[in-house]
Amino acid sequence: MSEYEKVLLADAADTERHSRLTAAGVAALRGSGALALRTPIEYGGQWCDAPTVTRRLTELGRVCPSAAWIAGTCATAKTMVALRHDARVRGEFFADPGALACGSGLPTGRGVPEAGGVRVTGQWDNVSGCESAEWANLSLMVDGGYHLAVVPLVDLAIERNWHMAGMRGTGSQRLVADGLLVPAHRVARSGPPQPQEQLFFGLCLLAPIVGAAQGALDAVRDMFRSDRKPFMTSYTSMGDSPGARHWLADASSLVDRAGRTALAIAQDSTRDDLTDLDRAHLRASMAGAAKDCRDAVELMLDLHGASGFRETNSLQRYWRDVAVGSRHPAFSTYLTTENLGTALIS
Incomplete structure (x- = not known):
């Protein structure tokens, strides 16, 4: 474990307690x-490919899922700026290659062009990491078209409305603009993310969940190495129980499958020849991997018993983070299955 990861692990409880990093x-x-994963190379960043981003975010999620989630949403915001905005905006936005960025792809704001720029009004919910970010890339409608506005965080208000059972530390608060004049060059006419981009953005959310499940598995394996034994049995340790070993193996297999699935999707997402059916399969696999993580952690809690829910036990934090994160709309099993079925008969 790196020194940076040790800091994130040590601060994980405080991150959750204060709903921010x-x-x-x-x-x-x-x-x-981690904050320069998708800063373009010409601006001093790494511009990592999907498999590399997936691996890095998984490693971070193993110690602090909230921190990994914020790094993932930072990667998506930076990707959109790099691909959608011109050189002038990129020069401003990426002046500090390691700056934390946030954003929202939902066009819940509106802009009115006027002399000197675009007058922006709106609010954007669930903007992860916004209280620590320096820039936001926000979607809005201008003259009936989808646009992206790059805005310094100091120009926006923050409403602390993120009160969740899990992923608390992401600090996914609401951003508000009330008649803010954004310079015209920072507002770009665009379109929603393309299918290949959507796969990448989904991976930026899946990887922290996979990492969280790995972190939970670490905690349960530590329990097996301790003097803990199955309650009200004659076993002298958890490892003496064939049933406990079996359930641990099942949980480990689910976590391993989720990790392998995420990396396989990352590899496939870079292909230029993907069909609509291919993408539907990949989105369904992504939802399946998120569910594998959720199912694995449930098995681990059954193994650990009620003590796994103690506030001092990291397992309950991983459980809540996986339970919430795996239910992001990108991993909606019934919708991804519906979309796959549609693609199969198209």
Whole structure:
């Protein structure tokens, strides 16, 4: 484990308690290079491919799912700026290659062009990491068209409305603009993410969940190495129980399958020859991997028993983070199955 990961792990409880990254956590993410994963190389970043981003975010999620989630949404915001905005905006936005960025792809704001720029009004919910971010890339409608506006966080208001059972540390608060004049060059006419981009953005959310499930497995394996034994049995340790070993193996297999699936999707997502059916299969596989993580952690909690829900036990935090994160709309099993069925008969 790197020194940066040790900081994130040590601060994970405080990150959750305050619904935002600690200052040390932000510094650790920056120092690890996680915030520059999708900063273009010409601006001092890494512009990593999908498999590399998936691996890095999984590693972070193993110690702090919230920090990994924020790094993932930062990667999506930076990708959109790199692909949708011109050189002038990119020069401003990427002036600090390791800056934390946030954003929202839902066009819940509106803009009115006027002399000097675009007057923006709106609010964007669930903007992960916004309280620690320096830039936001926000979707809005201008003259009936989908646009993206790059806005410094100091120009936006934050409403702390993120009160969740899990992924608390992402600090996914609401951003508000009330008649904000955004310079015209920072507002670009665009379109919603393309199918291949959607796969990448989904991976940026799946990888932290896979990492969280791996972190939960670490906690349960530590329990097996301790003097803990099955309650009200004659076993002298958890490992003495064939049933416990079996359930641990089942949980480990689910976590391993989720990790292998995420990396396989990452590899396939880079192909230029994907059909609509291919993408539907990949989205369904992504939802399946998220569910594997959820099912694995449930098995682990059954193994650990009620003590796994103690607030001092990291397992319950991983459980809540996986339970919430795996239910992101990108992993809606019934919708991905519906879409796959449609693609199969098209």
